[in-house]
Amino acid sequence: xxxxxxxxxxxxxxxxxxxxxxxxxxxxxxxxxxxxxxxxxxxxxxxxxxxxxxxxxxxxxxxxxxxxxxxxxxxxxxxxxxxxxxxxxxxxxxxxxxxxxxxxxxxxxxxxxxxxxxxxxxxxxxxxxxxxxxxxxxxxxxxxxxxxxxxxxxxxxxxxxxxxxxxxxxxxxxxxxxxxxxxxxxxxxxxxxxxxxxxxxxxxxxxxxxxxxxxxxxxxxxxxxxxxxxxxxxxxxxxxxxxxxxxx
Amino acid sequence: xxxxxxxxxxxxxxxxxxxxxxxxxxxxxxxxxxxxxxxxxxxxxxxxxxxxxxxxxxxxxxxxxxxxxxxxxxxxxxxxxxxxxxxxxxxxxxxxxxxxxxxxxxxxxxxxxxxxxxxxxxxxxxxxxxxxxxxxxxxxxxxxxxxxxxxxxxxxxxxxxxxxxxxxxxxxxxxxxxxxxxxxxxxxxxxxxxxxxxxxxxxxxxxxxxxxxxxxxxxxxxxxxxxxxxxxxxxxxxxxxxxxxxxxxxx
Numbered sequence: 001x002x003x004x005x006x007x008x009x010x011x012x013x014x015x016x017x018x019x020x021x022x023x024x025x026x027x028x029x030x031x032x033x034x035x036x037x038x039x040x041x042x043x044x045x046x047x048x049x050x051x052x053x054x055x056x057x058x059x060x061x062x063x064x065x066x067x068x069x070x071x072x073x074x075x076x077x078x079x080x081x082x083x084x085x086x087x088x089x090x091x092x093x094x095x096x097x098x099x100x101x102x103x104x105x106x107x108x109x110x111x112x113x114x115x116x117x118x119x120x121x122x123x124x125x126x127x128x129x130x131x132x133x134x135x136x137x138x139x140x141x142x143x144x145x146x147x148x149x150x151x152x153x154x155x156x157x158x159x160x161x162x163x164x165x166x167x168x169x170x171x172x173x174x175x176x177x178x179x180x181x182x183x184x185x186x187x188x189x190x191x192x193x194x195x196x197x198x199x200x201x202x203x204x205x206x207x208x209x210x211x212x213x214x215x216x217x218x219x220x221x222x223x224x225x226x227x228x229x230x231x232x233x234x235x236x237x238x239x240x241x242x243x244x245x246x247x248x
Numbered sequence: 249x250x251x252x253x254x255x256x257x258x259x260x261x262x263x264x265x266x267x268x269x270x271x272x273x274x275x276x277x278x279x280x281x282x283x284x285x286x287x288x289x290x291x292x293x294x295x296x297x298x299x300x301x302x303x304x305x306x307x308x309x310x311x312x313x314x315x316x317x318x319x320x321x322x323x324x325x326x327x328x329x330x331x332x333x334x335x336x337x338x339x340x341x342x343x344x345x346x347x348x349x350x351x352x353x354x355x356x357x358x359x360x361x362x363x364x365x366x367x368x369x370x371x372x373x374x375x376x377x378x379x380x381x382x383x384x385x386x387x388x389x390x391x392x393x394x395x396x397x398x399x400x401x402x403x404x405x406x407x408x409x410x411x412x413x414x415x416x417x418x419x420x421x422x423x424x425x426x427x428x429x430x431x432x433x434x435x436x437x438x439x440x441x442x443x444x445x446x447x448x449x450x451x452x453x454x455x456x457x458x459x460x461x462x463x464x465x466x467x468x469x470x471x472x473x474x475x476x477x478x479x480x481x482x483x484x485x486x487x488x489x490x491x492x493x494x495x496x497x498x499x
Contacts, residue, residue, distance in 0.1 A: 036324030039454045042462070048324065058324065059339020115474040117485045132488040168343040174358040177345030181449035184322055184344055185457055192461030196468040203472035209479060 005222035006239060008214075013087065016079050017218055023072040024198070030065040031191060034058075069162050094139055095148040102135045103142035109134050110143060114208075136233035147197050154190040161187040252332035252428060253311065253370055254397040255384070256407045256415070260433025261391035262304035264289060268383030268392070272308075275371055275382035279360040284308055284368040285383055290436035303436030306391060307418070308368035308383070309334065309355040310427030316444035320350035322453075326365065331396075332428065335372065338364050346450050352420045352441040353427075370394070397428070407432075420444065 033051030122132030395404030
């Protein structure tokens with residue numbers, strides 16, 4: 001078994017991933033606790049009551065959510081400016097580039113395989129004229145790309161609506177109330193969509209056996225060459241065409 | 249029994265002097281042109297043959313038992329406290345103004361200085377030092393009687409009990425919020441409160457966004473559980489083995 005490792009994440013990429021994860025955890029925990037309304041409580045009245053007790057009141061909780069949200073945004077802005085050409089632009093290009101035929105087939109087959117196994121998947125896709133092989137994928141697979149697309153867009157919506165909500169108490173007037181009202185509702189929807197996708201992301205990365213090397217690479221930065229070959233074949237082919245010196 | 253602070257207002261005693269409005273403004277440091285209380289006068293009918301005497305209806309937030317402003321507040325910044333008073337936590341209020349539209353009485357406004365919702369809270373800062381609300385203290389004819397109507401020994405409760413059949417609440421019939429301002433005498437027009445309406449963004453959240461997000465999170469949760477189950481049940485789920493991966497007709 002080859003132990004050759006290839007670079008998948010830079011140190012900055014690893015930092016921003018875990019920084020994002022930590023902020024997300026606390027922003028979600030405090031954000032859900034900021035909802036305290038009989039008709040809207042996502043988890044029931046006990047949750048906002050408990051978290052507010054921990055923070056010493058709703059006002060402190062709101063201040064903590066705002067403060068952390070602004071820190072999160074500020075660090076992101078620094079990261080985006082620093083890595084715009086080297087990482088951010090190629091990342092956006094990569095995740096928004098889909099190959100309709102291959103990626104649709106991948107989505108259907110991979111979802112069936114992940115829940116029902118290769119055998120059942122093979123049987124179920126036969127009427128479509130497909131075999132039991134899963135089409136090769138690039139640096140990100142189609143599922144990762146779709147999740148990344150939605151997360152990038154939802155993140156932008158969360159920032160825009162969040163800034164509106166903070167502005168409400170400082171810059172906006174009574175006539176702008178409708179902007180603030182819709183901002184809350186849309187902020188909730190964007191956070192809800194992100195939460196749904198994060199459940200999948202966390203399962204895939206931390207619990208699924210198949211993606212264990214990817215999980216480890218979020219600490220080490222590298223994946224085994226074999227993993228790249230099996231899970232991201234098109235990326236592996238790109239790597240093979242590069243100079244050997246670039247393969248760590 | 250829980251407390252219920254209320255005002256029992258003898259409208260026939262009101263002389264429209266605006267003392268209550270002035271003292272409220274001072275006590276609560278309200279911005280220019282913003283008021284927590286009012287006196288509603290009936291339109292004088294100069295032409296009528298049998299002219300009715302003028303009526304005056306002093307009022308303020310009615311601290312409704314079924315407060316629609318509390319229902320409309322997403323963060324719980326507006327809530328009913330143990331004294332039965334609808335309070336606003338200014339630190340938690342984000343100034344979205346959903347409560348303002350939800351109030352049938354127009355009792356709420358966005359404080360121009362503080363940029364958060366504002367309204368009468370029966371002078372909570374004065375009550376904290378055992379003073380009655382400023383409007384009650386200042387009223388020269390003592391038209392406003394303030395107290396706990398759940399306590400039979402309280403003057404407000406006694407006055408209300410004595411005039412049980414005469415006392416009226418000013419409500420919108422479609423959305424009766426069970427207000428805690430009671431009027432004696434002739435308060436004049438009683439049909440001015442508008443229907444309590446929840447803002448569109450709130451209705452959208454409650455009826456569409458909330459169930460949709462719950463379904464989305466639930467479905468992905470189920471998907472993750474299905475994959476976890478498969479991971480445990482099928483320990484050796486290998487891709488089909490054949491001579492080349494590019495080839496089509498795998499059997």
